[in-house]
Amino acid sequence: MKICVTGGAGFIGSHLADKFIELGHQVVIIDNLSSGMLENINKEAKFIEIDINSDKIDSIFREEKFDIICHQAAQMNVRFSVDDPRNDAMNNIVGSLNLYEAAKNHKVKKVIFASSGGTIYGEQYVFPADESQPTNPCSPYGIAKLANEKYLYYYSQSYGIATTMLRYGNVYGPRQNPKGEAGVVAIFIGKMLSGEQPVINGDGLITRDYVFIDDVVSANVKSLDDKVEGIFNVGTGIETNVNYIFNKLKELTGASCEEFHGPAKIGEQRRSVISPQKLYEICGWKPSVDFDEGLRLTVEYYKAAKAMQ
Numbered sequence: 001m002k003i004c005v006t007g008g009a010g011f012i013g014s015h016l017a018d019k020f021i022e023l024g025h026q027v028v029i030i031d032n033l034s035s036g037m038l039e040n041i042n043k044e045a046k047f048i049e050i051d052i053n054s055d056k057i058d059s060i061f062r063e064e065k066f067d068i069i070c071h072q073a074a075q076m077n078v079r080f081s082v083d084d085p086r087n088d089a090m091n092n093i094v095g096s097l098n099l100y101e102a103a104k105n106h107k108v109k110k111v112i113f114a115s116s117g118g119t120i121y122g123e124q125y126v127f128p129a130d131e132s133q134p135t136n137p138c139s140p141y142g143i144a145k146l147a148n149e150k151y152l153y154y155y156s157q158s159y160g161i162a163t164t165m166l167r168y169g170n171v172y173g174p175r176q177n178p179k180g181e182a183g184v185v186a187i188f189i190g191k192m193l194s195g196e197q198p199v200i201n202g203d204g205l206i207t208r209d210y211v212f213i214d215d216v217v218s219a220n221v222k223s224l225d226d227k228v229e230g231i232f233n234v235g236t237g238i239e240t241n242v243n244y245i246f247n248k249l250k251e252l253t254g255a256s257c258e259e260f261h262g263p264a265k266i267g268e269q270r271r272s273v274i275s276p277q278k279l280y281e282i283c284g285w286k287p288s289v290d291f292d293e294g295l296r297l298t299v300e301y302y303k304a305a306k307a308m309q
């Protein structure tokens with residue numbers, strides 16, 4: 001199949017492009033390199049450096065005749081979305097619509113969308129949350145993800161485009177940007193390997209559902225199948241707090257720093273954990289990398305990358 005991976009120079013999108021190519025698919029990457037990196041781009045993919053908001057998107061879709069759009073491109077920082085909701089919406093809502101209109105115009109069969117299980121439910125009442133739980137996102141970023149899901153439902157109902165919306169937990173693993181503003185695992189590893197002091201925001205007891213990149217990739221691969229249509233959580237059902245991550249990474253990196261707590265981030269959700277049961281029932285997907293092993297693999301990657309510098 002011919003698959004367009006938007007955001008294919010980024011953390012998750014680049015792993016997806018690699019896997020799709022390995023499986024024999026033809027891959028075209030669309031990315032504006034705002035946070036993605038050229039070195040992440042698979043050499044066998046065709047790369048088009050462009051913003052998803054560009055007027056040229058429609059003609060690209062006309063020429064390329066994609067079967068599937070795997071839409072990962074986004075402004076992915078929750079705090080940036082709070083600081084500048086309009087910019088977030090331009091990228092994450094209007095940019096997406098530009099793609100969906102082109103998908104409609106040029107007969108794309110399926111859109112797979114990177115949604116967010118960590119933000120879309122808002123403060124949860126049930127732990128872990130399944131897909132039937134209320135969606136009350138507390139950030140412009142989460143609202144944009146929910147808007148995309150609603151628009152995709154509209155495109156599927158009105159134009160027959162198949163849609164799969166994957167609500168990822170907190171994804172971690174190799175290639176996540178350690179200098180970014182989001183992704184506590186990568187940030188802590190980056191600091192620990194450089195002898196810097198990581199800062200734990202608040203008491204470090206907020207929890208998230210951490211899912212390893214390989215498991216997110218396999219959920220997307222399963223989503224190529226016709227029967228995997230609709231909304232699915234992609235998480236582990238397990239809550240982990242930040243203090244645990246700090247101490248585990250300290251052990252794995254051999255860092256000598258001690259826990260240091262800064263002020264809590266205002267408005268930060270306290271607990272987030274999602275049930276992966278629905279995706280398991282439809283296609284047998286379940287997370288295969290437990291958190292300690294995923295952290296070990298991630299630390300190994302960054303140690304090797306540092307040794308190459």
Ligand SMILES: NC(=O)c1ccc[n+]([C@@H]2O[C@H](COP(=O)([O-])OP(=O)(O)OC[C@H]3O[C@@H](n4cnc5c(N)ncnc54)[C@H](O)[C@@H]3O)[C@@H](O)[C@H]2O)c1
Pocket residue numbers: 006007008009010011012013030031032033034035036037050051052053071072073074075076091095114115116117118167168169170171172
């Ligand atoms: N990392 C996580 O924990 C997580 C959790 C839930 C959902 N997601 C979603 O998964 C997707 C991928 O996230 P990631 O962690 O790989 O982030 P990332 O920042 O590494 O990748 C995003 C990519 O999109 C590109 N991009 C951003 N805006 C663009 C635009 N307007 N036009 C073209 N390209 C653009 C960036 O250059 C980058 O390469 C995003 O949609 C994100 O919201 C991520």
